[in-house]
Amino acid sequence: MYRNTPHPVFLRDYQPPEFLIDRVDLRFELDPERTSVEARLQVRRNPAATRGDGSLRLHGEQLDLEQVSMNDRLLTPADYRVDAESLTLLRVPDRFGLMTRVRIHPSLNTALEGLYQSGDMLCTQCEAEGFRRITYFLDRPDVMACYGTTLVADRRRFPVLLSNGNRVESRDLPDGRHLVRWEDPFPKPSYLFALIAGDLSAVEDGYTTASGRAVELKIYVEPHNLDKCDHAMRSLKKAMRWDEERFGREYDLDVFMIVAVSHFNMGAMENKGLNVFNDKYVLARPDTATDADFEGIEGVIAHEYFHNWTGNRITCRDWFQLSLKEGFTVYRDQEFSADMGSRGVKRINDVRLLRAHQFPEDGGPMAHPVRPESYIEINNFYTATVYQKGAEVVRMQANLLGPERFRQATDLYFERHDGQAVTTDDFVRCMEAASGRDLGQFRRWYDQAGTPELSIQADDDADDGTYTLTIRQHTPPTPGQPVKMPFHIPLAIGLLGPDGQDLPTRLADEPSATAPGTRVLELREAEQRFRFTGLPVRPVPSLLRGFPAPVKLRFAYSDDELLFLMAHDSDGFNRWDAAQTLLQRLLLALVADPEVGIPDQFFAAFRRALLDSSSDRALLAEVLTLPSESYLGDQMEVVDIDGIHHAHTMLGRHIGERLGEDLLRVYRDNGETGPYVFTPQASGRRALKNLALGYLMWAGDARALGDCQSQFAAAHNMTDVMAALRLLVDHGGAEGAQALDEFYRRWSRESLVLDKWFSVQATSPRPDTLARVIQLMGHSDFSLRNPNRVRSLVGAFCNANPVRFHAANGGGYRFLADCVLELDPLNPQIASRLLKAMIHWRRFDHDRQTLMRAEIARILAIEELSKDAFEVASKALE
Ligand code: PHE
Ligand code: ZN
Secondary structure, X not given: OOOOOOOOEEHHHOOOOOEXXXXXXXXXXXXXXXXXXXXXEEEEEOOOOOOOOOOEEEEOOOOEEEEEEEOOEEXXXXXXXXXXXXXXXXXXXXXXXXEEEEEEOHHHXXXXXXEEEEOOEEEEEOOOOOHHHOOOEOOOOOOEEEEXXXXXXXOXXXXXXXXXXXXXXXXXXXXOEEEEEEEEEEEEEHHHOOEEEEOOEEEXXXXXXXXXXXXXXXXXXXHHHHHHOHHHHHHHHHHHHHHHHHHOOOOOOOEEEEEEEOOOOOOEEXXXXXEEEEHHHOOOOOOOOOHHXXXXXXXXXXXXXXXXXXXXXXXXXXXXXHHHHHHHHHHHHHHHHHHHOOHHHHHHHHHHHHHHHHHHHHOOOOOOOOOOOEEOOHHHHOOHHHHHHHHHHHHHHHHHHOHHHHHHHHHHHHHHHOOOEEOHHHHHHHHHHHHOOOOOOOOHHHHXXXXXXXXXXXXXXXXXXXXXXXXXXXXXXXXXXOOOOOOXXXXXXXXXXXXXXXXXXXEOOOOOOOOEOOEEEEXXXXXXXXXXXXXXXXXXXXXXXXXXXXXXXEOOOOHHHHHHHHHHOOOHHHHHHHHHHHHXXXXXXXXXXXXXXXXXXXXXXXXXXXHOOOOOHHHHHHHOOOOOHHHXXXXXXXXXXXXXXXXXXXXXXXXXXXXXXHHHHHHHHOOOOOOOOOOHHHHHHHHHHHHHHHHHHHOOOHHHHHHHHHHHHHOOOHHHHHHHHHHHHHHXXXXXXXXXXXXXXXXXXXHHHXXXXXXXXXXXXXXXXXXXXXXXXXXOOOOOOOHHHHHHHHHHHHHHOHHHHOOOOOHHHHXXXXXXXXXXXXXXXXXXXXXXXXXOHHHOOHHHHHHHHHHHHHHHOOOXXXXXXXXXXXXXXX
């Protein structure tokens, strides 16, 4: 069916590179239509490698080769071989200089990998394998070189020319051109190379490191965005300070630069000294960005900055080790955000994300371990498993070691491996060396896929005051891994007495009493028993406090016990989780029987929580938010799309009706009082207020509609404007249409705000949404070439609007497949990520299964399909 079935790469086939490259000098003559790249490489045989056949094969794709010379001698086509993916030099000495000159075409590069054009600027994206679209090279992370980069371009069109490291030369050339030369003293893998050329302005600031070095900080943006960089700059300085204090890591160059570009496949990229960002994660003003945007910027700025040590100074040996840098760096940015805002709320949101994306991935056809063992296209493996589960695996080790030992272990890691390309196993070895612990069994977290399920059973013996937890772990099979070994799982638990206080948790074989509070049990067997003694009454167990491991829990709590935990647990995370479990139960009961009554005690508990003025509002908003429709679907044997949507709407309406007066008071008591500030308190107020307004709108409360309209008209911050707009759009009618028109008129020239206009329409549960989305695909502001725009319309519809995307007539599926087919030749990364919205087809009823399978098969039948989409489609149907 397909011309060339792409082949997978396997971790077990890893071989060290036969050649190393110590130094690279690049010279770019930049032009969007036709750029010339001259590369001078200092190559030598790798003493640590086994000898090959004496030839050197360099990666290179979509390059027009013009010249090759070795040790300054011009080579002829008899000396080398070129194909679509490589340049092979047939006989090479042990050490030599190699020069290649190629032509590339940035303006034709729609895949946004390599050198491409975004608006009026030129920029690069090299991770994972984009450098080979710039020049011939050993494009693999275990080849680390020092780079010198000379950029030549028209001075008027491209006044700013940036690359990694420090600027060492800058001068004018004849014909209106100019030249800038950059030198990066730190050896780096090719995926960290970057260049930027454009008419950019910079916000500048400075930072003095703990040891007294002065660092220039610059954020480059298009001139009209200069007023949207304050928050990013503040976040950067906070991240730099935090990394010194928490991990002892200082910045190491004279300048740190961030550039915002509007066409970007991912969130941002940690290129050495020159981070390139999707502008969504840089630009914010209170009137253009929501609290979630401000939060995202703070987290992503920190994430990319933290990569300077976890990724750049110490990098990955090969792409199977991706989580070495990503899992660890996500853990670091999570901890940073927890320290900057509210730790409890941060944990809730991280776990929400893990459950919403990683758990389904682990249970689906693309399931893979944190350290995958094979891939067809590495770009398909920038996943929730590698990032978020990888962070959980680091978090478990941090918790097993405790803060001091963990810090010693990371210090050791930085000292031992600085300047190297290493593996996740090297990381674990540092954890072991610093703590003296054996993490042999723990390593399974890196190589077994799937989410472990813990079934816990409690037995008490009133006579002798013992309480026994019997814990079984089971991990379902995943593709290629039918049988799993037991994991080493840290379990933080507490036992609550009747007054809601923590009881002592003394195990039967322990000689002395333990203090009341949380304790960590370590589960290693498939089944294990923990017997607690000295308990005067049967406790209510608080299991998985703070979510200590990425597992699913099964425990037969009664509704009363959940209400009790929700009210009393000393662990904030578990108070939230108890509330979520209760809501989930209620909603699933409504799915099974729409006539089922909602118990009064539910409304009473909801009301108590709502009016609890002592509680942190941000946390409260989390507690009172219904579990999402897709998460509810994940809890069902067969996802009942319409039943879930109906139950969700019904419960929301009941809450709005029964608690109308209280909700209205909460709404009005939490209004904005002054200018916008981004603090946990202020954003907590906004979250709670808008949640209350949402329930009221669900109930069709006439007063709320007026409040919504005035909030939309009067608010000066995008959080409140968007909350109101969403509710008005979902409400529909003239009010919704008018609000959309007004919003468009005001913001059509701010592309990040316009993205919100697209996505608020794409995610509306209104019955005509698909028709509207198809119409918007033809809107003059829509373009398949801008990933943010595609995500805001197509991505939002397919991933965040289950009831309309999964419409029983298959219209949503057909729409997605059409988009994938149109996008794939332009930008395979974005196409293949969209396609993932359909791979969980087995979770649905027979008719939907058939419809989805047919659409995936239609995609797979295309001969020229990218490797990216091929891998996803073929694995989905396996
Ligand atoms: N390495 C980037 C990050 O997580 C993500 C990325 C991957 C960006 C591939 C672009 C391409 O920080
Ligand atoms: Zn990263």
